[in-house]
Amino acid sequence: MFCKVVCFSIFGSIFLSLAHSQDEDAITKLQNAVLVLQHRVSVTEAQLEKTQTRLTQADVKLQQAEMNAAALKTQLAKEGKEIQRLKNSYTNNSGTTFVHWGRTSCPGTPSTTLVYSGAVGGTIMIPARRECQPGWTKEYEGYLMTSYESHAGKKLFTCVDENPEVARGSFEDKNGALMYRVIAQCGSLQCPNYVQGRELTCVVCTK
Numbered sequence: 214m215f216c217k218v219v220c221f222s223i224f225g226s227i228f229l230s231l232a233h234s235q236d237e238d239a240i241t242k243l244q245n246a247v248l249v250l251q252h253r254v255s256v257t258e259a260q261l262e263k264t265q266t267r268l269t270q271a272d273v274k275l276q277q278a279e280m281n282a283a284a285l286k287t288q289l290a291k292e293g294k295e296i297q298r299l300k301n302s303y304t305n306n307s308g309t310t311f312v313h314w315g316r317t318s319c320p321g322t323p324s325t326t327l328v329y330s331g332a333v334g335g336t337i338m339i340p341a342r343r344e345c346q347p348g349w350t351k352e353y354e355g356y357l358m359t360s361y362e363s364h365a366g367k368k369l370f371t372c373v374d375e376n377p378e379v380a381r382g383s384f385e386d387k388n389g390a391l392m393y394r395v396i397a398q399c400g401s402l403q404c405p406n407y408v409q410g411r412e413l414t415c416v417v418c419t420k
Contacts, residue, residue: 326420327346328346328349328418336369336370336371336372338372338415338416338417338418339415339416339417339418340357340370340372340395340413340414340415341357341397341406341407341413341414341415342414342415342416343414343416344416345416345418346418348420349418349419349420350418350419350420351416351417351418352417352418352419353372353374353375353416353417354372354374354375354414354415354416354417355372355373355374355375355377355414355415355416356372356373356375356394356395356412356413356414356415357370357371357372357373357394357395357412357413357414357415358370358371358372358373358392358393358394358395359371359392359393359395360391360392360393361391361393370395371392372415372416372417373392394412394413395412395413396410396411396412396413397409397410397411397412397413
């Protein structure tokens with residue numbers, strides 16, 4: 214009877230010792246797992262914080278971009294109004310200069326103003342004069358010039374300033390496009406008022 218009790222007690226102690234050891238291993242594993250989870254949570258929270266910071270910065274940039282876009286739209290609208298104003302001003306104040314060939318007066322419309330009446334050499338300046346009509350601005354005066362009479366091609370009459378500038382660097386005579394002063398020829402022109410053999414002056418006027 215004694216032997217049975219002792220044996221049972223020894224077996225019970227061994228069993229309790231094994232159970233206690235298994236519990237400690239399980240607790241250690243759980244503790245390690247908790248530590249791993251806590252680390253992961255910390256890392257995730259740090260990543261979320263960084264993401265939130267980036268989202269905040271992106272939101273600030275987006276708001277700034279929207280403000281810039283609104284300012285540009287406002288500026289564009291102002292520029293559009295200014296362009297339209299200039300177009301309207303140009304349309305209301307602009308005109309066209311033309312030659313009424315074969316007549317000494319303008320067409321009978323109220324929108325035309327006589328600038329010059331007489332012989333016109335294919336230009337819109339006033340030849341054989343040095344002054345503009347009343348109400349017009351004198352830009353410059355000079356001499357009526359064109360290519361030589363025997364040169365081929367059309368004759369373009371140009372009012373060249375009486376004090377022409379020299380083109381620097383052009384020192385060689387290549388006999389290129391040459392211009393000569395126009396000389397009055399009675400018969401082609403009415404003499405008087407023109408004088409035979411005299412160089413024709415000219416004036417350029419604006420209004």
